[in-house]
Amino acid sequence: MTEVIEQTENKKGYKKTKLGWIPEDWEVAKLFELFNFTAGGDVNKTIFSRNKTKTHCYPIYSNSIEKKGLYGYSSKYTIDQEAITITGRGDIGRVFFHEPFFTPIGRLVTAIAKKNIDTKALSFFITQIKFRNESTGVPQLTVPQVQKYSIAYPTSKNEQEKIAEILSVWDDGIEAFEKLIEQKEIFHKALMKNLLIGKIRLSGYNSKWTHSKFNSIFERITRKNEELNSNILTISAQNGLISQKDFYNKRIASVDTSKYILLKNGEFAYNKSYSNGYPLGAIKRLDLYEKGVVSSLYICFKLNNSDNCSDFWKYYFEAGMLNREIKMIAQEGARNHGLLNMATEDFFNMLLYHPKDSKEQQKIAEILNKSDKEIQLLNSKLEKLKEQKKGLMQKLLTGQIRVKI
Secondary structure: OOOEEEOOOOOOOEEEEOOEEEEOOEEEEEHHHHEEEEEOEOOOHHHEEOOOOOOOOEEEEOOOOHHHHEEEEEOOOOEOOOEEEEOOEOOOOOEEEEOOOEEEEOOOEEEEEOOOOOHHHHHHHHOOOOOOOOOOOOOEOOHHHHOOOEEEEEOOHHHHHHHHHHHHHHHHHHHHHHHHHHHHHHHHHHHHHHHHOOOOOOOOOOOOOEEEEHHHHEEEEOOEOOOOOOOEEEEEOOOEEEEHHHHHOOOOOOOOOOOOEEEEOOOEEEEOEOEOOEOOOEEEEOOOOOEEEEOOOOEEEEEOOOOOOHHHHHHHHHOOOOHHHHHHHOOOOOEEOOEEOOOHHHHHOOEEEEOOOHHHHHHHHHHHHHHHHHHHHHHHHHHHHHHHHHHHHHHHOOOOEEEOO
């Protein structure tokens, strides 16, 4: 492993620049001095494939940040050397290093080294730039805007390569962790589906499952916010019902919440609007707070007796087990302000297929809870790894820590 040497607080061996104190043998340069820039064009659909094949083997990258912007594959390429891409639309200023032979699209900013520098190393330095949105409309970043930014970097290519080597080890570890979590999530979803349709039955539970009307297990909540609770909730795929203040870091709903519905811990809410991963809306349980309020456009409900396991139904809804029933009652193609058009009465008359034995429900929920907690623990470890890498980058990329060449 490459040895690193941490500098002391004094400025000996350092010089002051417009970017702060940097080692004396480093330089400050504008990006256009180091790179040639281009912007991605349109997708050539005649040579495009969504999946990788023998003929369509060259990646196409877009302004998305998932999978480094991977959009699909092409039978040809426009970039034939190592390069850096910087997102110029949407979530602007996200930086990725790419190996040769790919095609950027959608005005994705692409930088190719014009000097004898280590492109991968310089990509890490560029990640430290705080790119500003200079557009008054949709966020965007253009080539002329990007290339005027400056970075401080080591002039020694050996030092550049060693910095890239160190940070690449961290990236590889983080990527391996992300793949492990992805595999665990795939397994969890498959397990959840198979347990919740009765395809996998647990040892000791052999009784037939039953069909019940929704309103025989749940009762509607129309409780008005008479106490003027100010904890306004929104539905998040990751966090369930979460306070708008916590999710958006600001309050975005109307000030008057007197006509909102007051929810208590353990109660459910259905948002009929489309969201990522929930084409027919999402049902979430209030777990994070004792109370909160939601718009009256939500359909809210709670278990009407203790003979059913709340955790079982939480997973039942999360797995989309109601999607088929919702499709049947929603008016095809009809949406009111983005919400599925359905009668509340029809919603409560939907059929649920489930174990009648609450002990079997409980056992299924225990298995899924255990799987869930494993994924949460892995995600927690992943975040710690990312924070540790971030701290190391701050020191390596400012010269506070020097690699031994």
